Amino acid sequence: MEEKSEYKKGLWSAEEDSILMEYVRKHGKGKWNRIPKVTGLKRCGKSCRLRWINYLSPGVKRGRFSDQENDLIIRLHNLLGNRWSLIAGRVPGRTDNQVKNHWNTHLSKKLGIIKNPTAHSSQSQTPSKSSRDDDNSHSQAQDQVMMTNTDALPSPRDYGNGSSSRFWQCHNNDHFNLHTPTPVNVLDLLDHDHHVSLDFVWHGFA
DNA sequence: AACCATTACAACCGCACAACT
DNA sequence: GAGTTGTGCGGTTGTAATGGT
Numbered sequence: 001m002e003e004k005s006e007y008k009k010g011l012w013s014a015e016e017d018s019i020l021m022e023y024v025r026k027h028g029k030g031k032w033n034r035i036p037k038v039t040g041l042k043r044c045g046k047s048c049r050l051r052w053i054n055y056l057s058p059g060v061k062r063g064r065f066s067d068q069e070n071d072l073i074i075r076l077h078n079l080l081g082n083r084w085s086l087i088a089g090r091v092p093g094r095t096d097n098q099v100k101n102h103w104n105t106h107l108s109k110k111l112g113i114i115k116n117p118t119a120h121s122s123q124s125q126t127p128s129k130s131s132r133d134d135d136n137s138h139s140q141a142q143d144q145v146m147m148t149n150t151d152a153l154p155s156p157r158d159y160g161n162g163s164s165s166r167f168w169q170c171h172n173n174d175h176f177n178l179h180t181p182t183p184v185n186v187l188d189l190l191d192h193d194h195h196v197s198l199d200f201v202w203h204g205f206a
Numbered sequence: 207a208a209c210c211a212t213t214a215c216a217a218c219c220g221c222a223c224a225a226c227t
Numbered sequence: 228g229a230g231t232t233g234t235g236c237g238g239t240t241g242t243a244a245t246g247g248t
Contacts, residue, residue, distance in 0.1 A: 011216070011242080033233070049234075050217065085236060097216080100237075105214055 008042040012051055016041060020048055021056055054097045061093025065102055073099055074107060 012020075019041050027038075029052065032045030041048070054060065065073070069091055076087040084096040084103075091099060 009218070031233080045233080046219090047217075053235095054216075082237065096236075101215055104238095 006042070007036065007044040007047065009047075012043075012055075016043065017051070017056060020051060023048075024052060024056075050097075054095045057095075059093060060095060060098075065094075065106070069094065070107060073103060074111070077103065077107075 019039050020035065020043075023035050023039050023041075027034075032049040035041055035045055035048045036043060043051070072091055073087060076090055080086050082100075084100040088094050088096040088099045094102075
């Protein structure tokens with residue numbers, strides 16, 4: 001479908017950003033694949049969408065994560081696992097990509113969670129997609145953190161993978177109602193029903 | 207000052223699903 | 228119903244920035 005080198009890759013320039021912002025201002029979000037045709041921008045629609053969502057969108061908060069945000073993310077991760085979009089949906093101004101990166105670079109280290117115990121080198125995990133099959137099989141260290149009732153919840157991966165979160169959220173609507181406009185306060189659930197104590201997690205945190 | 211290692215973040219890739227034709 | 232397109236998600240990779248020697 002797509003020509004091999006038709007689209008540019010790598011970091012976005014300020015000029016490209018302004019083109020994309022102008023397009024969204026005029027046409028609104030969506031139909032990302034039309035952007036290169038309409039604007040002449042040498043970026044695929046997928047890249048445009050990502051750039052907008054993660055960087056250009058006015059609602060995106062930038063800069064350091066606060067302690068409150070860290071705490072929130074840890075709690076939500078205990079509850080939801082790697083459902084980054086769901087977690088990000090509960091952290092105002094943060095995108096799933098930001099949350100995911102922050103978790104992988106900061107929080108997982110601080111919590112002593114080792115992603116892939118066999119692949120010890122920092123970068124070179126085996127790139128096999130098989131990780132999709134067992135990515136919810138938390139490390140032992142993480143299991144220690146998982147002192148919630150979430151084991152009683154169906155694993156999102158039990159329903160397949162990829163966008164299974166949609167399916168999952170439907171099945172859990174009666175439980176958490178995660179994506180409704182007036183959602184149940186997940187933290188309340190955590191505090192009252194799951195008794196997640198993060199004191200042990202936070203000792204040593206800055 | 208120069209080099210190397212590490213960190214933090216931006217971006218890409220592949221997959222899956224829903225909507226549309 | 229089958230095929231195509233658009234979108235969203237999570238994992239992974241690339242690279243700029245920073246720190247240490």
